[in-house]
Amino acid sequence: MKPLRTIRNPGTRLVSAFVLACGLSHGLAGLAAEAAKPADQPWIAPARAARKPNPVAVDANSITQGRALFTMACEPCHGPSGKGDGPAAPSLERKPGNLTDPKMWEQSDGALFWKIGEGKNPMPVFQEVLSEEQRWQVVNYVRTLAPQNKTIDTTKGTTP
């Protein structure tokens, strides 16, 4: 796959291997656990985590870094544009979120950061694979995937 070869930073290889391994094990577990699948429920970050401010400036540098990490670690499931149509998506027991939905702006940066760190089966846990700074960079990039709905106040999560 193209993204695995185009990344220059050697540290990122580890992440690729990790993501592939997760994809495989979850794929198998998914087959076995088909009958025991829990009902779909919205995934909500704890309020305290959601209030955490983003310490990484939204600029060309952090977005470029975030895009490279996304291509390698997220694209297999979430797809190149974040719609949830990556090559691994059809084999997952749950559909990856649609990161291009303007509703993404109803969640704070802290909430997205928390979700990326914690993961939720079949989405891997990224807090030990990506540094804090890398996870904020990914948040900054993910923000570019969805058009911002101006009527949404991102600090409160409600429409005024």
Ligand code: HEC
């Ligand atoms: C193995 C596949 C897989 C990989 C790799 C993956 N995700 Fe996910 N992701 C999912 C699935 C499945 C969900 C839906 C989880 C749920 O709602 O139960 C999800 C949900 C999310 C959500 C929540 C969307 C919402 O509506 O709140 C975000 C944000 C997200 N992923 C970002 C990322 C980022 C960023 C990466 C890379 C660092 C990543 N994901 C890597 C499968 C994956």
